Amino acid sequence: MSISWVTVGTPLPSGPVRLAVTDLGVAACSFAGESVAGVPGRAGTPDCTDEARARTVAARLDEYFQGRSRTFALPIDWRFTSGPHRVVLQTLLAEVPYGATITYGELARRSGVFDDLAGVGGVAARAVGQMMGANPLALLVPCHRVVAADGLGGFGGGPLGMEIKRWLLTLEGVLPATLDWDGPDAAP
DNA sequence: GCTCGTATAAAAA
């Protein structure tokens, strides 16, 4: 088993993304060329040696970013998630389709992982937010569709992360396009 | 190991 890193150009404000691809599917994703915590192989790792696999991943992402595809249709390697974390991510993937959003609290409830805490205010919501932030599968699992109860919520990666989230939500039609929104055709 | 900072939400003032 080996991990291959594939760099895929995107119209995102962050530029290209790097994805970790294994025999089982896509295992991780990083935005600004940064490494993903807990995932072997850093940003300096040579790119994928399996060109066929790399092409497939790149093509799928491209279709999504161009708006031609509503899903990535890529297998996901869940090895870097575990326990409740994995359950929440899989719930999100299963329950939230393209163009829809869910709040942190609602996702927590549906995942069933935080049943014991369900009645206690936003406790579970924070845990979910934390999991999203630690999620190595950003993009593959639609973390950007998870929003706060009264607004957009946040996103990892600082200000740049917010740009990415806003961009993705606009792409999916969740947010109205803004004047500075250039659409998928902008950028390299 | 221990401490600190979060991508929240709801109740109270």
Add this chain to the structure above:
DNA sequence: TTTTTATACGAGC
């Protein structure tokens, strides 16, 4: 409307 308070998890020391 603003403030306060619970929770789990990962990173850093």
